[in-house]
Amino acid sequence: MNIRTRFAPSPTGHVHIGNIRAAIYNWLFARHEGGKFLLRIEDTDRERSTPEAVKTVLDAMAWLGLNYDEPPVYQSTTTQTHLAAAERLLKAGHAYKEDKGGTGQGECIVFKMPGTDMAFHDEIKGELKKAAADMKDFVIVRSNGTPVFHLANVVDDIHMSVTHIIRGDDHIENTYRHVALFQALGAPVPKYAHLPMIVNAQGKPYSKRDGAAYVGDFKEKGFLAEALFNYLALLGWSPGGDREVMSRDEMAKLFTFDRVQSSAAQFDVQKLEWMNGVYMRSLPREELIAGARAAMEKQGVWNDAIAPDYFARVIETLGERIHFFTDVADQAGYFFSDEYPYDEKAVQKRLKKEGALDSLRELRERFAALSDFTAAATEQALRKLAEEKGTGAGALVHPVRVAVSGRGEGPSLFHMLEVLGKDRVLKRVDAALARFAA
RNA sequence: GCCCCCAUCGUCUAGAGGCCUAGGACGCUAGGUUCUCAUCCUAGUAACAUGGGUUCGAAUCCCGUUGGGGGCGCCA
Incomplete structure (x- = not known):
C-alpha cells in the first residue's frame, strides 16, 4: 500500500505550533512508511487567505525541513x-x-x-x-x-x-x-x-496568550529549527526508553502511532530552551558564526568594520555561553563598542570595594609592561601580582572584568583580554579608573 | 444540557499483570570543577486522581466516581 499523508492548513497568516506538530507527525509517518507527504493549502476563505498568509505557511514548512513530495494543492482551484x-x-x-x-x-x-x-x-x-x-x-x-x-x-x-x-x-x-x-x-x-492537543498550564488549548505560539515566534526568538522539530515531535510521542535528542531521520525510523500519547500535552518552554541549548552546543563553528552575525544584522548592531577573523574569535571565546544567537549582541556588546554600559551591581561589588581600584591600577602597569598580550601572559602577570599582594586571583580578576566589559559575568577573563587586545584593555582600564575614582 | 475523548513526579514521558521499594529528561535544591557566568559531573526532590472489581499478583484489564479537555455553525 502506498502511504500518503497530508498537511492541510488554512493560511491565516500564522502557523500554530499545534498545527505544525500535526504536520511533523504526518511527515514522520510518511517517511517511516516510505510513503508520500503532501501539502494542501485550504485557501477558500478569501478574506484571510492572502498570498502573504500562504507564504507564511510555506516558509514555516521550509524552515522546519518539512519537504512535501508533490506540488501543493490549492483548494481554491x-x-x-x-x-x-x-x-x-x-x-x-x-x-x-x-x-x-x-x-x-x-x-x-x-x-x-x-x-x-x-x-x-x-x-x-x-x-x-x-x-x-x-x-x-x-x-x-x-x-x-x-x-x-x-x-x-x-x-x-x-x-x-x-x-x-x-x-x-x-x-x-x-x-x-x-x-x-x-x-x-x-x-x-x-x-x-x-x-491530542497541546495545552497550556491551565489545560486549555495553547494560544498566543500563553507565550510564543506560532512557528514564526520561535524562529524570531532564535530557536533552531532542529530543536523545535525535536521538541515538538516529543510532545505527544516517545520512541520508548530514554531517547530524547535525535536526528529527524532517527525519529522517522522510530515513529509509530502506538507510541503516540492519547492525552493532551502541556507545552514547556523551559525544556525547549534546554533542548535548543543542546543543539546550539553541537553546532559547527561556521554555523554559529553565521547565525550570530545574521542575528546582529537583524538587531541592527552589525558593523561592516567588524573583521571576520575578530568576530570568529569573539564567538569562539563566548562559546557555550551563547544560548541564542541574539545573546552575542545582548550580552557581549562590549566586544564591538567602547560605549558599553556598566552594570551598577557589578560596579558596586567589584570596583567600589576597598582597595579594588588601587589593585586595578597596579595590574594596569603590569599589563602595560607585557610585550605579548596572550591569555597565558596576562594570566601569569595577574597571578604573580596576586601572589605578591597576598590576595586571591579573584580580587584582581573581577575588577578587570567589570572595567573592560562593564559586566560581572562573562567568558574566561584572560581569553577575553586577548581578544580585546592590549591597547583597548589599557584604555578601558584607564577610563574605568578615571570614572570610578571619585 | 446532550455526545465524545482523556487521566504516572510541577512538566514531557518509560511502563503493554509479577523485572516497579515506578525508570529517564526538563525544572528546582545542594555539592564539585572554575576568575565570574555558561558548560560539565554528582546527589537530592517529586507521581501511578479516587472507589470498586478480575487475579495468587495490578500503574498496567473491567466498571463507577471525580477532575480536565473537545464537539454540538450555511467557521475551518
Missing part, C-alpha cells in the same frame, strides 16, 4: 470538483436541498447521515463510535453556492488519494461526518489518527 461531488450525492439520494435561512438567497445542499450507528478505528485512540441519534445531517454546499469545509476536505482527500489522516483530536466529531461522506462517494475510507 478545486471548487468545481467539490460541487460536482455534491451533485452526485444529490443524484444518489445522499443529499437534499433545503432553503431555510442562510447566507445566500438560493437553496443549500444538506448531506444525509446514514441513520445508523457509526464506528471507526483510530490509530491512536482505538475504537471510536457514535450513536445514530447523536449525529445530524449537515450542510455541504451553502446557499450562496460555495462548498463547506467537510465536503471540500473529503473530496480533496479522495482526489489526492490520501490514505492516512493525521490531525488534532478536536476533529474527532467531524470524522464521523467525513467517514459517511467517503462512503457515500464510494471512496475508500482512509485511516485516521487523532493527535
Whole structure:
C-alpha cells in the first residue's frame, strides 16, 4: 500500500505550533512508511487567505525541513470538483436541498447521515463510535453556492488519494461526518489518527496568550529549527526508553502511532530552551558564526568594520555561553563598542570595594609592561601580582572584568583580554579608573 | 444540557499483570570543577486522581466516581 499523508492548513497568516506538530507527525509517518507527504493549502476563505498568509505557511514548512513530495494543492482551484461531488450525492439520494435561512438567497445542499450507528478505528485512540441519534445531517454546499469545509476536505482527500489522516483530536466529531461522506462517494475510507492537543498550564488549548505560539515566534526568538522539530515531535510521542535528542531521520525510523500519547500535552518552554541549548552546543563553528552575525544584522548592531577573523574569535571565546544567537549582541556588546554600559551591581561589588581600584591600577602597569598580550601572559602577570599582594586571583580578576566589559559575568577573563587586545584593555582600564575614582 | 475523548513526579514521558521499594529528561535544591557566568559531573526532590472489581499478583484489564479537555455553525 502506498502511504500518503497530508498537511492541510488554512493560511491565516500564522502557523500554530499545534498545527505544525500535526504536520511533523504526518511527515514522520510518511517517511517511516516510505510513503508520500503532501501539502494542501485550504485557501477558500478569501478574506484571510492572502498570498502573504500562504507564504507564511510555506516558509514555516521550509524552515522546519518539512519537504512535501508533490506540488501543493490549492483548494481554491478545486471548487468545481467539490460541487460536482455534491451533485452526485444529490443524484444518489445522499443529499437534499433545503432553503431555510442562510447566507445566500438560493437553496443549500444538506448531506444525509446514514441513520445508523457509526464506528471507526483510530490509530491512536482505538475504537471510536457514535450513536445514530447523536449525529445530524449537515450542510455541504451553502446557499450562496460555495462548498463547506467537510465536503471540500473529503473530496480533496479522495482526489489526492490520501490514505492516512493525521490531525488534532478536536476533529474527532467531524470524522464521523467525513467517514459517511467517503462512503457515500464510494471512496475508500482512509485511516485516521487523532493527535491530542497541546495545552497550556491551565489545560486549555495553547494560544498566543500563553507565550510564543506560532512557528514564526520561535524562529524570531532564535530557536533552531532542529530543536523545535525535536521538541515538538516529543510532545505527544516517545520512541520508548530514554531517547530524547535525535536526528529527524532517527525519529522517522522510530515513529509509530502506538507510541503516540492519547492525552493532551502541556507545552514547556523551559525544556525547549534546554533542548535548543543542546543543539546550539553541537553546532559547527561556521554555523554559529553565521547565525550570530545574521542575528546582529537583524538587531541592527552589525558593523561592516567588524573583521571576520575578530568576530570568529569573539564567538569562539563566548562559546557555550551563547544560548541564542541574539545573546552575542545582548550580552557581549562590549566586544564591538567602547560605549558599553556598566552594570551598577557589578560596579558596586567589584570596583567600589576597598582597595579594588588601587589593585586595578597596579595590574594596569603590569599589563602595560607585557610585550605579548596572550591569555597565558596576562594570566601569569595577574597571578604573580596576586601572589605578591597576598590576595586571591579573584580580587584582581573581577575588577578587570567589570572595567573592560562593564559586566560581572562573562567568558574566561584572560581569553577575553586577548581578544580585546592590549591597547583597548589599557584604555578601558584607564577610563574605568578615571570614572570610578571619585 | 446532550455526545465524545482523556487521566504516572510541577512538566514531557518509560511502563503493554509479577523485572516497579515506578525508570529517564526538563525544572528546582545542594555539592564539585572554575576568575565570574555558561558548560560539565554528582546527589537530592517529586507521581501511578479516587472507589470498586478480575487475579495468587495490578500503574498496567473491567466498571463507577471525580477532575480536565473537545464537539454540538450555511467557521475551518
